[in-house]
Amino acid sequence: MIPTSFDYVAPESLDEAVALLQKHGDDAKVLTGGQSLIPLLRLRLARPGVVVDLRKLSDLGRIESAGEALEIGAAATHAEVMNSAAALEKCPLLSETAGEIGDVQVRNTGTIGGSLVHADPAADWPAAMLALGATMVLSGPQGERAVAAEDFFVGLLESAAQPGEILTGIRVTVPRQPAARAYRKLAQSASGFALAGAAVQLALDGDTIAEARIGITGVAEHAYRPREVEAALTGGALDASSVETACASAAEGVEVLEDIHAGAAYRGHLASVLTKRAVLAAIERAHGHAS
């Protein structure tokens, strides 16, 4: 199908891009990889008057180590994150999550920033962002502001990025060591989107979990941290039955989504099962064997 007509602008600088968004407000949409926007345009579900293409801003795609942190440009593709040596070394949960997104074409074209701002309730990145305690850096007419991942996903297809703001980068602090991590999802087979997915970042201390951060996607209107599970895991043992008990409340207190692919009860159950599997996989990987 053919989109409704729109103006196309490809600014040369970030300032210019922000000014364009400021001028057109809600009528403008930002394009980076186009994996969400282009299908919406073609179906005429989205009908923006102006498309602002950020692909000339080459700095926006950088992935850089900055001391104890990793700075990921918002226009880095999923594949670039997946293959980044810095990400793999400092924060392998990023590489693992990137590898689970969509298919090869989506990973080669779609961008981490585009996915985050689109805030699809079943996207993979939000789970990893929550588990890593990442910070989103937004540029707008008032300059730069930083938003914690927990405050960034606010609703169905709704992020904290305001019209007129551009997500420029994601800052991830290197996780506390010795660390363990894993991402587990059950993908809807046609779309690759998660029916449910759990990203887990643990800090281990001998035979116990010193710290647990978890992000769950696909289950609620936006990705969330199951605080009860995190608290139950913290200080807990590494064996399968302790972990399973702790993960049972992964969808507690959450209004669980349902659609023709998965009812609410099933989805809630998946949240617990996938969280448990992710925690156990993380531990097994860190120890080199099942405990």
Place this chain on the structure above:
Amino acid sequence: MKITGSADLAPAPEDVFPRLLDPAVLIRCIPGCEKMELVSEGVYSTLVRAGVGPVKGEFVGEVTLSDVVDRESYRMAVAGKSAVGHANGAATIKLEATESGTRIHYAGDAQVAGLIASVGSRLLQSVANKIARDFFKSLAVEVAAESST
């Protein structure tokens, strides 16, 4: 697609009920509603601009209220058309007097067809629930403001 739930409001049913049938109140409480005109007994013509994230649709349609039992219950049928699909639905709304005011119970069934149904099925239920919740949230603010003046 079922849409059910309840909402608590501070005023008593006799104060809440007339507001539920007042086009001026409805236009302020229905998310994205830009027009709500009485065309004949119990029938309103509406224009609603609804959107989720980047997806926006303009629905033109009719709302029909029937089986109105003052202070207690009524039935609402909705039919809307847009370039991105059609929506039809009917709901029963019941008011119950509680110690703190009024509890409204709503139970409806909606059918969505066309483009939004074929590509958006994953999100439709949550969008429908959100619209219902936002409506009663706005209504709570509305009736609280009116009863305090």
